Amino acid sequence: MSLPEVDYIWMDGQLVAWADAKVHVLTHALHYGSGVFEGIRCYETADGTSAVFRLTEHMQRLERSARMLMMDPGRDVATLVEAVKETIRANKLKFCYIRPLIYRGYGVMGLDPLPAPVNTFIAVWQWDTYLGQDALKHGVAAGVSSWRQRGINSTPPAVKATGQYINSSLARMEANKHGYAEAILLNEEGKVCEGTGENLFVVRNGVVVTPPVSDGILEGITRDSVMQIARDKGIEVREASLVRTDLYAADEVFMTGTAAEVVPVHSVDGRDIGDPGPVTLGIQSTFFRIVRGEEPAYDAWLERV
């Protein structure tokens, strides 16, 4: 699979031709995983305009991730928000996936990153839903990983740093080798955390439950959106710790993330959960109506390009 190329990538304030958007092999982040990033989606709305879903919140999370790693990109959130829009406009895209990344650049080596320069780029490309259209409709098979989520006092799951994703990749490779579309990670205490790039929800007796941030998850923006959508529908939502058997006993399980969107899970570890249920499908369809600009009550989540 190759990336669908576009014309420009924004690098440190300049639009650079896709083919020229390169870094030196001695870039600090390449050696030590010292980068923080976001995944964001821009959707084409029903009136033909393009809108980025919760762009400012994503850039605020990026800024928080950078701050936690003591990286100063030298640009504030408003400037980065504008740079994302400029990049989409320059590439004449109606819809796209957006990948901003702040990283330690070229100049020094060694494990103290502070002397290394900080660089930023914003790339955009057209990316279909991450787990596939069939997954959105029929759900995916997930498996609990033998790899554990990193503890909150290890490389913290709340920071969206590039190096963190080694763990996700180990879990995802294992899941795929075992025939699952996605992995579910438990923390060292056996509490359910999340997928490799998605948050996780279970539905039981009409109540929607998702693990709390303190169990070691990334505080997903789709997760936050879905909790609000569910509450607006009058569904009870709880943030509470879950264990493996809560997955098996669930009436419905689904995952959320910018790349994957809202994906039903039809089985966990070979235990059948069943076809996507009414709570999952109701939330999923409202989510897609919102991103297409068909739910005026949620218009504040759409930032027009």
Ligand SMILES: Cc1ncc(COP(=O)(O)O)c(C=O)c1O
């Ligand atoms: C580990 C992990 N958990 C959860 C999520 C979902 O977060 P969001 O909904 O903000 O994309 C992501 C994706 O960014 C992720 O990488």
